[in-house]
Amino acid sequence: MDIKPLLGLSGVLIAAMTSEFNDQVTSIALIDVRGALGISHDSGTWIESLYVSAEIIGMAISPWLLMTFTLRRWTLFAIALCGASSVLIPFSPNIEAIYALRLLQGLAGGLIIPLVMATAFRILTPKIRLYGLAVYALTATFTPALASTVAALWTDVVDWRFAFLQTIPLCSLAGVLVWYCVDQDQPKYERFRMLDWRGALLLVIGIGALSTMLYQGDRLDWFNSRLICVLALVSAIAIPLLLVNEWFHPLPILKLQMLGQRNLAYGVLGLFLFVIISQSGSTVPLRFLQQVQGYRPLQSNLITLEIAALQLVMLPAMALLLDYRRVDSRVVSLVGLGLILASCIGSSFVTVYWNRDQFYIWQLFQAIGQPMVVMPLLMKATNTVISPADGPLASALLNTARATAEATSAWFLELIDRWRDALHSDRIVDEAGQDRWRVIQGNGVLPQYPPPLMPDGRLRAPGSLEAFGHAVQQQVTILSTSDTFLILGALTVFLMLAVMTLPVRTMPPRIHFAKQ
Template sequence: MIGIVLAAIAAQLNDAVLNAALSDVAGNIGLSNDTATWLQTLFITGQVLGMCTSPSLGIGFGFRRFALFAVFMNCFPALLMTLGGQHGTAVLILRFLEGLGSGFTIPLILTIALRAVPPPIRLYALSVYAMTATLTPFLATSFAGLWIDVVQDWRFVFLQPLPWCAMAAACVWWGLPVDKGDSERLKQFDWLGLIFVATGWGSLTIVFEQGDRLDWFNSALIVILTAIALVSLPALFISERYARVPLMKFSLLANRNLLYPVITLLLFLVLSLTASQVPLNFLMVAQGYKPLQAHLVTLAVALPQLILLPLTAWVLDHEHVDARWINALGFLLILFACYGAAHVTPSWNRDQFFVWQLIQSVGFAFVVMPLLLIATNAIKPDEGPYGSALVNTPRAVAEGVGVWAIELIARLRGGLHRDRIIDLIGQNRLQLEQLGILPPGSPRTPDPALIAANTEVLRATAVLTTIDDYVILGSIAVVLLIA
């Protein structure tokens, strides 16, 4: 179990750290900004594919053998990316394979916890799985700042999983029992379902990730991928209904105790951006922070999870404690933190975010642990692989949905705020010129006053957009509380 957890940490860091250091890495590799966005898109696409197939392949090949292969997939493509850094196409292909390895790895924690961990301590094993959602992603900015600003070598962004994977491989080799696997399951592998997963979920994640950059349905690629997803996803649901050994058993969602955690976990992962991407975007735009300066904000969410998750598991382990009330309390705390952080002003720096980040941290633990408890109680031991696929696949899709939500708010609300501010400046230009804030006339060369005014416009836009982020994403907590 420890080996799988270490491999999952490596997989999560592969995902999040490159995203935090994307501009620096892309510049060193020689990728344009548009091409660099595909590094994250292809990773998530591979991750979705891996999460759907991991439980079935683990049973077919044997968990020990498959876990070692998943560890290999997390480190070998990363090593090759440092050697072939100037070959952009090769890096994109390797990034997809790295995402596939991540997708293979993370579901193994839940699958093995359901199959091998005794019920008396299973809840504590689930707290370890919960760390992949509430701890590791929030360490990304810290690692990005370390490699880019302290070590000052972009290659470490790709090399960082190597020690984690080495320890993971040793633990898996020593700790997991040798099993021959189920060759009959491999012979009956659901290849049709795999095709629909790749075309359906894969197309959907690309649409969410690249839609805003490509101007949505003004792009032929987005139109084609949307059409493919609209055809493939219903076909996936139908094919899995009649497959002899399905990849995803959607009939399990007829149980409300599983359906609610699956949907809520997806929405929670989007909501969790209020503790990561939202404050980081504000600090980097409004205050000019780099990852090394901003990382303490997300670290305030990550580190308490080491105590809060096992503590929440201990609380839930008491018979008289209702997981639903703990879950509701978690959403109330997140909602309160969003309300407090929505009072952001241009003078805020990272210190003003700490209190709200700590409250979010408590809320995250109180939300995730009850969801996992409710979900696993609804899954029978022999249904573990199917339940793992259903719980984990929305996790990867949620990452694309979160990107879409943040970019949509920035485009619609951010653009509106910027236009209104510029309109106000135009209406009051004469007064601003008299006060010396704007230069008179139309300077032919960049004027320091105009540069300063543009900086203030960007800062004001960032403040107003951040408020919108907290209000709109925080409303998800209200919806989930009512549900």
């Protein structure tokens, strides 16, 4: 086999990993970035919000534009946009410039990621297509898990600016590989005569409003905010209009009719839920270690590095396993989801004494389970693509669901935090108040744990009441973290039910497409 196309695929993969780092590394290092640039917390939330909104839009429109401008030209443009927007952020003169560059950075990331699947479909024959899916799966499992290690390197060892400057060597290498190794096709500019401009406009307005509402809703107290009310109204009007428009348009951005195929419908739903569930192996434990134990990224990154390292073994192993005729991909998915469920249940026993060592065994379950879910999911979804022209359209549906899940997961975790934090805080404070003379004020029961106040109401020691409040908040965080793991476990059970009911069995690509 000619190695040149494989080098081209490697270039697209490097570009996709770079765009993932732009998202995940910046998110983890955001506190350091805000501090260095003098950005407040509220203003800093828009740095993430704008990126995700633009990323969703980019993932939806990239496959359509890819078929118009050709793979080589469109990939080079996206890589150039990714590199230029990232490099300029550390030198931005004001917050408005950062917002604009972050929008472009998110758009570039959204444009790049679907190109991995499109390139794999183009250069890999059905005989080795599973390994192309493993390459795409790296962007869903390996790169997000590696991001905390990269963030730790830049913020705690080198310099925060490299969270953005890292794109210089990566985008340069990706651009050279794509320019040299990807063949140039004939562009199809005549497609612009049938441009779905109405769908594109509704997509920008509707999805942009929805993702912004999900990201900013908790901070702005939801429908007590006029902005959130307006965003909710806009998305409630624009998204149904978008769906109707895409259904009837002759050359749509999102070909919704393809969801009539059960395996592709499962792929879209499963990938959406998987992105949310996978937070149990990354965001949730990292946040616990930061809030309860005071860990920096350099101290906590090993628990996600464990997941990242094992992906390099597990993803090729899953490609090899799924290539056997006798292996039912649905069973593989159920085993993987069972491991993730076990990880969620085990991690729910978290206590104040837990540090990163207690997470290692449960992260191992995540590391094995995640590729066992993602690889069968991608195989089922992509086996529905018979015509090469349908490949980018299927990619648009899958990647739009994936990007939307990122905004949804942020909303979902904030919802759990607010709901369970309020419950546990009220209960702990109520219990402490009912037992005031033993817990808050008095001589106490155990001499090593005296109440913060003396019997006459005076402070037992300077800062003792603040320390008591910190201990209460610490317990609230622990209980809420436990609840989060259990709720994500329940979502895993729901996905297991979907696996058992929605998809039908499909053969490995080398067998499936030989029958066509």
